[in-house]
Amino acid sequence: MTVAASTSQQLRPLQFTAATIGLVIVALALPAVLLLGGPLDGWFLGAMLWIGNWLLALWLGRLAQGLDDVMAVGVSGASFIARAWLVAGILFIYALRVDETVALTAAAVFIFAFTFDLIGRTAIFSVRAKLAAAEKAAARESAE
Numbered sequence: 001m002t003v004a005a006s007t008s009q010q011l012r013p014l015q016f017t018a019a020t021i022g023l024v025i026v027a028l029a030l031p032a033v034l035l036l037g038g039p040l041d042g043w044f045l046g047a048m049l050w051i052g053n054w055l056l057a058l059w060l061g062r063l064a065q066g067l068d069d070v071m072a073v074g075v076s077g078a079s080f081i082a083r084a085w086l087v088a089g090i091l092f093i094y095a096l097r098v099d100e101t102v103a104l105t106a107a108a109v110f111i112f113a114f115t116f117d118l119i120g121r122t123a124i125f126s127v128r129a130k131l132a133a134a135e136k137a138a139a140r141e142s143a144e
Contacts, residue, residue, distance in 0.1 A: 018124045022054055022117030029109045042105025049090065049106060050113040053083050
């Protein structure tokens with residue numbers, strides 16, 4: 001077993017935490033919304049929009065894994081933008097037709113969860129890239 005493989009095992013809890021940080025933020029947003037006097041419906045709408053967005057991102061990420069690099073980047077980038085526009089459109093229509101305060105609260109919950117999720121995904125990518133480089137270096141050293 002190489003050092004990189006054991007390091008990979010040690011980083012699994014960190015990767016799990018980074019992958020689920022958005023869910024943690026959604027959960028922490030509930031007491032924050034309630035303490036600030038925000039509508040519970042706003043938290044719920046924001047949470048459901050973010051969870052739907054997150055699940056769609058996971059599904060599209062798995063779909064992109066089977067594609068070549070250029071197509072994978074295209075699918076990931078296009079879905080990232082499309083999902084953001086879809087949520088913005090839903091919140092805009094909700095604010096105009098139903099309740100502005102609920103929509104603004106939902107937008108805040110969504111933005112915080114989305115931002116922390118993006119930070120978590122970036123951290124995971126960075127860790128995986130470093131592990132892959134370490135594994136290649138270890139393989140080269142053992143081959144020599």
